[in-house]
Amino acid sequence: MRLVIARCSVDYVGRLEAHLPSADRLLLVKADGSVSVHADDRAYKPLNWMTPPCTLTETIDEDSDDAAYWVVENKKGEQLRITLEVVHSDLSYRLGDDPGLVKDGVEAHLQELLAEHIDTLGEGYTLVRREYPTAIGPVDILCKDECGGSVAVEVKRRGGIDGVEQLTRYLELLNRDSILAPVAGVFAAQEIKPQARTLAEDRGIRCVVLDYDALRGIESDELRLF
Missing domain, CATH: 3.40.1350.10 (Trna Endonuclease; Chain: A, domain 1)
Structure with missing residues (x-):
């Protein structure tokens, strides 16, 4: 799992178009390929996301150490375009296999x-x-x-x-x-x-x-x- 905290703007291009203006957000990239964009509220629900199967293409701005441009595209050609202006943190962790949630009353x-x-x-x-x-x-x-x-x-x-x-x-x-x-x-x-x-x-x-x-x-x- 990769967790990136960055000031970024996000554009969704597909069946409809949506835009998230520049702000500090959490970008979550999971091992299954999914990418989601989170604010510091709304509990678990992301502001925008792309579910697998999808591909992430990352372009680094050579004129800036922090700036980058992500394009996340699914098999339908829909895209999540993320412009990272300043990256505050970029961490990756290998979580391994998860045993799943054990619920009382299954x-x-x-x-x-x-x-x-x-x-x-x-x-x-x-x-x-x-x-x-x-x-x-x-x-x-x-x-x-x-x-x-x-x-x-x-x-x-x-x-x-x-x-x-x-x-x-x-x-x-x-x-x-x-x-x-x-x-x-x-x-x-x-x-x-x-x-x-x-x-x-x-x-x-x-x-x-x-x-x-x-x-x-x-x-x-x-x-x-x-």
């Missing part, structure tokens, strides 16, 4: 907790198996409802349309099995996007919002009337 843990408390889905529900194998991948949870009917459950942290589509494919396959059929579907997540809920309900899939703290047996600290 899908695997949610799946495990829901399997342990399968009656969250309804009274009389019983677990058949976690990671039930199919030809197109494992179903998160296969269980039985109070009437003994098969139910396939897809578990997500944030439920979107892709998750509904995934569960739909599992249901189409499982319902070909005469031993399991008919198989109902439950889309379970900590948060379900409105579009995903609409699609799921249109396909006869029940949506269940999971309370992670409740599944872990932690009392919510929200104020209650009772």
Whole structure:
């Protein structure tokens, strides 16, 4: 990763044109080739950026030790043109491979907790198996409802349309099995996007919002009337 703090102006040339007047900014060049321009506010959001794949061409002004001109171009021909007037700092670090963010309440843990408390889905529900194998991948949870009917459950942290589509494919396959059929579907997540809920309900899939703290047996600290 390369971090350059410089007084610079920036022009974006592409589907539209945008200009950032001269000011002190942070230029961030990552190993994946991306380049972003940051001010000392706006939290993580850059003022302008170019995502990979793109190339960075750097021209040094021979009349000045500090001045330089960068052209960052993507495969569509769009360009980020950065004029560096004064470079205050130019540092490079090799960060290496990143293990990624480990979140409390990831899908695997949610799946495990829901399997342990399968009656969250309804009274009389019983677990058949976690990671039930199919030809197109494992179903998160296969269980039985109070009437003994098969139910396939897809578990997500944030439920979107892709998750509904995934569960739909599992249901189409499982319902070909005469031993399991008919198989109902439950889309379970900590948060379900409105579009995903609409699609799921249109396909006869029940949506269940999971309370992670409740599944872990932690009392919510929200104020209650009772």
